[in-house]
Amino acid sequence: MTLLNTTLKWLLQRRLPTIEAMMKRPDVAQQSIFRQLIEKGRRTEWGKLHQYSSIHTVKDFQQRVPVSSYEDLFPYIERTMKGEQNILWPSPIHWFSKSSGTTNARSKFIPVSSESMDDCHFRGGKDLMALYIANRPDTKVFEGKGLSIGGSLHENPYSKHGFAGDVSAVITKNLPSWAQYIRTPSVEVALMSKWEEKIERMAEVTAKENVTSILGVPTWTLVLLERILALTGKKNILEVWPNFEVFIHGAVAFQPYRDLFTQSIFPSKDITYLETYNASEGFFAIQDDLSKVGEMLLMMNYGIFYEFIPMDQAEQPFPKALTIEEVELDKNYALVISTNGGLWRYRVGDTVRFTSLNPFRLKVSGRTKHFINAFGEEVIVENAETAITRACEATGAAVKDYTAGPIYIGSGTQGRHEWIIEFSQDPLSQDRFNQVLDETLREVNSDYDAKRYNDMVLQKPIIHVVPRGTFYSWMKNRGKVGGQHKVPRLSNTREYLNDILTTLELGLR
Incomplete structure (x- = not known):
């Protein structure tokens, strides 16, 4: 076992006590996040508008701050993209994660602050690997490269300052040097804008690497892996990467693809499949128990305060939102978040269903609309x-x-x-x-x-x-x-x- 693999495993395992403390006292974790968000938000234009200086409890917050859609927050986000600061969040915002789904524009842009980058997305990545190591203590995953399949970046469409792109691209561009060292392909290849050329180049580069893990959406991952098989003439990817261990997936349901991956792409019972719930708005949940397929641990110390709207309230203009202490098993809730990137009581658009309340595990059950x-x-x-x-x-x-x-x-x-x-x-x-x-x-x-x-x-x-x-x-x-x-x-x-x-x-x- 290489020194790098041993060292990284040791460092990442040090995160497990913090995760365990969060699992035991989720209410404490959420109250701490709530207080931090309100304190940071007080000096912003949004915070002054909604009198954050006199908000002391979650009940105050829910009474004073409306539940918002992207369309509701877009005027504030647009001003931020044009260069104004301290609008929704006090820290300077220069990065925006891009996704679709909005009703009034082709794409939506989510502000990414330094806090949401470090305390949410990066922390989520570290905890993801810590939980994987906890499940596979004999792992040699860091003896090879981690392949990440992401999007691309482009200039801020409203200003010459800052960048926008898929959240995977924003994260890749800002990864620390040690993380860049253990991933493939290079940033230049990973962020290529023309998808056909990018897939071709990624296939050429990564087919020659010792890839031990993949982080990606199943659909794009299949496109890349099929191209690698075509280039190499191999029957399955384990003939290309014999040391491959784990496919970390998210964004779309994996179940329709499971048989294809397990029977054709990685025909081995030794391959691990690990699910995450990571979106443009934040890193929400990680599968912490490999035996519980589709169930993920809600991470409550990433600078996100969670609320849950019962589905019979989902379309109401002033819905009653529940905190984590109030949710029940096997009921669908519309997810609402307040984040360290300046989203306040924001409807994500996803519905979730809790499968466990000790600890809090959930499944993504759908969208609030068809x-x-x-x-x-x-x-x-x-x-x-x-x-x-x-x-x-x-x-x-x-x-x-x-x-x-x-x-x-x-x-x-x-x-x-x-x-x-x-x-x-x-x-x-x-x-x-x-x-x-x-x-x-x-x-x-x-x-x-x-x-x-x-x-x-x-x-x-x-x-x-x-x-x-x-x-x-x-x-x-x-x-x-x-x-x-x-x-x-x-x-x-x-x-x-x-x-x-x-x-x-x-x-x-």
């Missing part, structure tokens, strides 16, 4: 409605009902979206309708556009045109006919697609 995020594309209903509207306008069509979901990547199967559409007025050209729908989704959603680039992850969507009355018959067959029941527009699973297609095959229309 969506498709099988490949990291985060297509929301507003995106779909815009695409349908423009396609109808371009072709003289009228759509009565529709639903859409994913076709997952598999052996011989390319990832794509599948749509079922019922027209009340047929398009003048179905091909043109399909083209405009796809092009509009690429225009309004930057993550979908990235996945569609050169058909690398997502190919053109498949669109089925079904006879009139199909959706009514399907809803009736499910006992859901009536004004309170609506056709689900988007789903992150194939449940509705398969059900409707089966209904058609059986002639139930």
